[in-house]
Amino acid sequence: MGNSTRPSxxxxxxxxxxxKRITIISLSSxxxxxxxxxxxxxxxxxxxxxxxxxxxxxxxxxxxCDVTLYKDSCYNSLAPAAKPDQLQPxxxxxxxxxxxxxxxxxxxxxxxxxxxxxxxxxxxxxxxxVDDLRTWLSTSGTCxxxxxxxxxxxxLNATANDYLKSSSELTSNSLAIITWISKVASSVNIHRRLxxxxxxxxxxxxxxxxxxxxxxxxxxxxxxxxxxxxxGNYTRITDAxxxxxxxxxxxxxxxVKKGVYFENVRIEKNQWNVTVVGDGMNATIxxxxxxxxxxxxxxxxxxxxxxxxxxxxxxxGFRNTAGAIKHQAVALMSTADMSAFYxxxxxxxxxxxxxHSNRQFYRECNIYGxxxxxxxxxxxxxxxxxxxxxxxxAGQQNTITAQGRIDPNQNTxxxxxxxxxxxxxxLSSVKTxxxxxxxxxxTTVFMRSMMGSLIHPAGWLPWTGDTAPPxxxxxxxxxxxxxxxxxxxxxxxxxxxxxxxxxxxxxVDAFIQGKEWINGTGISYKPGL
Numbered sequence: 001m002g003n004s005t006r007p008s009x010x011x012x013x014x015x016x017x018x019x020k021r022i023t024i025i026s027l028s029s030x031x032x033x034x035x036x037x038x039x040x041x042x043x044x045x046x047x048x049x050x051x052x053x054x055x056x057x058x059x060x061x062x063x064x065c066d067v068t069l070y071k072d073s074c075y076n077s078l079a080p081a082a083k084p085d086q087l088q089p090x091x092x093x094x095x096x097x098x099x100x101x102x103x104x105x106x107x108x109x110x111x112x113x114x115x116x117x118x119x120x121x122x123x124x125x126x127x128x129x130v131d132d133l134r135t136w137l138s139t140s141g142t143c144x145x146x147x148x149x150x151x152x153x154x155x156l157n158a159t160a161n162d163y164l165k166s167s168s169e170l171t172s173n174s175l176a177i178i179t180w181i182s183k184v185a186s187s188v189n190i191h192r193r194l195x196x197x198x199x200x201x202x203x204x205x206x207x208x209x210x211x212x213x214x215x216x217x218x219x220x221x222x223x224x225x226x227x228x229x230x231x232g233n234y235t236r237i238t239d240a241x242x243x244x245x246x247x248x249x250x251x252x253x254x255x256v257k258k259g260v261y262f263e264n265v266r267i268e269k270n271q272w273n274v275t276v277v278g279d280g281m282n283a284t285i286x287x288x289x290x291x292x293x294x295x296x297x298x299x300x301x302x303x304x305x306x307x308x309x310x311x312x313x314x315x316x317g318f319r320n321t322a323g324a325i326k327h328q329a330v331a332l333m334s335t336a337d338m339s340a341f342y343x344x345x346x347x348x349x350x351x352x353x354x355x356h357s358n359r360q361f362y363r364e365c366n367i368y369g370x371x372x373x374x375x376x377x378x379x380x381x382x383x384x385x386x387x388x389x390x391x392x393x394a395g396q397q398n399t400i401t402a403q404g405r406i407d408p409n410q411n412t413x414x415x416x417x418x419x420x421x422x423x424x425x426x427l428s429s430v431k432t433x434x435x436x437x438x439x440x441x442x443t444t445v446f447m448r449s450m451m452g453s454l455i456h457p458a459g460w461l462p463w464t465g466d467t468a469p470p471x472x473x474x475x476x477x478x479x480x481x482x483x484x485x486x487x488x489x490x491x492x493x494x495x496x497x498x499x500x501x502x503x504x505x506x507x508v509d510a511f512i513q514g515k516e517w518i519n520g521t522g523i524s525y526k527p528g529l
Contacts, residue, residue, distance in 0.1 A: 068176040069407070070169040077173075130182045131411075131513050135337065135379065137175040138410040139357040142377040143335075144168045145406050145439075146356070150297050172407055179409040219277070222255035232257060237265050237276070237286065246270045256316070258283040264290060264303055267336065271308035278316040281345035281366065285317035291326035302333035302354060309358075311339040312521055319347035324370055324393040330354045334378070338517045341365055348373070349392065355380040355414070359512040363525055368424055372402035374414060375438065381415045381508050383526060388424035389432045389454060398427070399461055401435030403442040408471065413443030415506040418526065421483065422452045430454075433461040435474070437494075443473040445498075445506045447529070448480075455483030458490050468492045477503040504529045 061082055065074035219225075224240040225232030232255075234240040240254050251273045258279040265286055267274055278284025288303030290296045304318045311334070322329035331348040332341075337358035345366045346353045352369035355376035362382045367374060370392035374382070389398040400421070403414045414435075423432075432454045435444050459476070462468050472494035476486055489495060496502075508514035509527040518525055 064177055064180075065173070067180040068173040069409075070173055073169045074173040130178060133178045134175065134182060134409075134411045135358055137171060137178060138377075138379075138407070138412050139335070139337075140171050141168065141175065141407050141410060142357040142404070142412070144171070145377070145404070146299060150299055172409070175407060175409045179411075219255045222253040222277075224252075224254045225257070226254060226261075227257040228259040228261070229257075236263055237261055238263055241265070241267065241271065241274075244271045244274055247272050249273065251275055251310075251312075253277065256284050260285045260287050262287050264288045265305070267306040267308045267311055269307040273310040274308060275312040275314070276316060277314045280315050281317045281343055283317075284315065285319060285345075287319050287321060288331075289320060289322045289326075289329070291320070291322035291329035293322075293326040298328040298330065298351060299333070299354075299356075301328060301351075302330040304332050306332075306334040306336045306339055309337040309339070310517075311336045312342070312523070313340075313344050314342040314523075315344070316341075317345040317347065319345070320349075320352070322348070324349040324391075324396070327351075327371075333376075334358075334360055336360075340518060340521055340523055342521075342523045349390070351375060357412075359517075361508065361512060361514060361518055361523075361525065363523055369400075370398050371396060372399050372436070372438070374400055375402040375404065376414075377404040377406070377410070377412045377439070379412050379512050381417060381506070381512055381514070382419060383417045383508065385416075385419045387416070387419050387421045389421075389427060389430075390424040391427065392430060396430075397461065398430055398432035399436045400433065401444050402438040402463075403435065403444045404438045405441040405443050406439045408441050410441070413445065413473070413506065413511070415445050415447065415511055416449055417447045417507065419446075419449040421449060421455065421481075423454045427454050431456045434459050434476075436461040436463050437468045437472045437474075438463060440469045440471050441473070442468075445473075445475045445477065445503070446479055447477045447503055447506065449484075450481040451479055451483035453482040457485070457488035459486070460490050460492070460495065468494055470494055475503070500529060 058079060061075055061079050065071050068074045224234060224243065226234045226237050226240050228235055237254070237256060244252050244254075247270055249272070252271075253275045254277070256276060256278045261284075263286065267276075286304050290301040290303070292298055292301060301320065301322075303320050318332040320329040320331040326349075328351040329348055331352050332344075332346045333354035333356055334341075335356040335358060338360075339358070340361045341363070343364045344362075345368075347366075347368045349369055350371040350373065352373040353367055353375070355374065355378040357376065357378050360378045360380040362380070363384055365382075365385045366388060367382075367385060368388045368390055370390055373389075374387070387400060389400060392398055401414050401416075403412075405412050433456050434446060435442075460468070460474060468474075468490075470493040472492070473496060474492070474494055475496045475498045476484070476489075477498055477500075504510055507528045508518065508525055514525060515527060
């Protein structure tokens with residue numbers, strides 16, 4: 001994320017009996033087919049019998065493609081591949097995923113020898129895991145944009161855009177279709193579940209009934225202990241991570257004793273359900289100094305980077321000491337689905353917290369920074385945290401958020417709830433804003449938070465020029481304090497006045513499906529508004 005003097009950057013479980021579940025899914029499928037029929041009935045009314053199944057298939061594909069951003073690429077990719085038995089929207093969605101995969105595989109040969117594999121749902125109903133599918137497709141689009149932005153920093157993005165254009169459009173089309181299906185499912189209150197949480201075993205002391213999550217007596221049960229004085233199994237966090245089992249469904253706990261650990265740490269993508277717990281946010285600190293100015297791409301500057309799903313951190317400090325003069329220098333980055341950070345400190349200047357993608361939750365953390373210091377394109381709720389703008393470089397302005405939503409159908413955004421926004425140091429001569437729109441569909445909501453007088457009356461800053469795209473969604477709901485007055489806020493079309501019902505969509509349970517996965521962590525949280 002940057003100022004104007006440098007390159008812009010930028011990547012319910014069903015509980016009914018099987019028979020009842022099958023009935024619900026069958027009825028929902030019938031409903032979806034009925035909606036498609038209604039959408040195309042006008043087109044089909046005047047058709048003669050010739051063409052038969054082919055004509056029905058063509059009009060059904062067109063109806064589904066009408067909800068996408070790239071209608072031509074949708075129809076041209078689906079129509080030749082679809083079969084008469086694939087009239088149902090969920091079948092056409094699966095086909096859309098397949099053609100996107102095929103296109104991405106073609107593109108991948110230009111960048112590496114190995115192509116990615118998209119999770120195929122393991123035979124469960126599309127409706128059953130619609131929240132997961134929307135999240136993963138949103139993440140796919142985010143990763144595409146991160147790739148393009150990263151290559152832009154190296155002035156190579158034109159070539160990448162050529163190779164990835166088709167696959168990115170097809171991924172967007174799949175996202176649009178599943179979003180449409182999700183809305184239909186919600187309209188008839190069809191129950192859904194998060195597949196990621198299924199069958200994940202957790203030690204009893206991590207269950208809600210044991211709310212003392214990892215008290216000192218429990219830390220003896222940790223799978224690994226890191227201590228600089230040699231009293232543990234390891235002296236470096238990186239070494240402890242080498243022994244984490246791959247894709248484990250059981251939680252693996254690493255206790256890191258107090259001290260400053262000068263290392264850049266990565267929780268790899270195949271390291272699932274890892275918990276890292278320290279002796280306090282100001283006692284156990286991971287420290288690094290990688291930064292953009294010295295030649296590291298922003299995505300790779302993070303002192304602590306999390307890729308493996310189900311990650312939890314508690315009582316830890318993450319910092320990047322590069323300083324304001326080094327521009328982008330990330331302290332903590334997470335691209336891990338269902339990652340949670342409890343009582344942690346995230347300390348840097350520009351681009352402090354990179355909430356890159358997937359579903360994330362932060363509770364009772366201290367977050368320090370200057371320019372765009374909470375940024376990314378995840379679906380993230382930051383709750384009961386202290387947000388602490390600090391002194392930037394001379395001539396700079398502080399912007400708390402820079403959200404990067406690129407597609408209207410992504411289920412991403414930054415939700416800041418019940419937080420406190422106060423200056424860290426003397427900011428009397430510094431203009432501080434709630435955020436600026438990094439991408440065209442930037443989505444950020446501040447709810448019931450205390451805002452100090454440091455917040456500029458205009459509230460929000462344009463990314464370029466003197467206004468923002470009309471497609472953004474920014475909102476302030478029932479905030480308080482001297483900086484919370486909306487009387488002199490910018491007059492942007494995308495800055496909304498919202499109701500309690502609308503605000504509720506950005507709460508933990510609604511926005512990141514927290515009931516399904518935060519409950520099992522032992523982290524206290526507020527599920528609703």
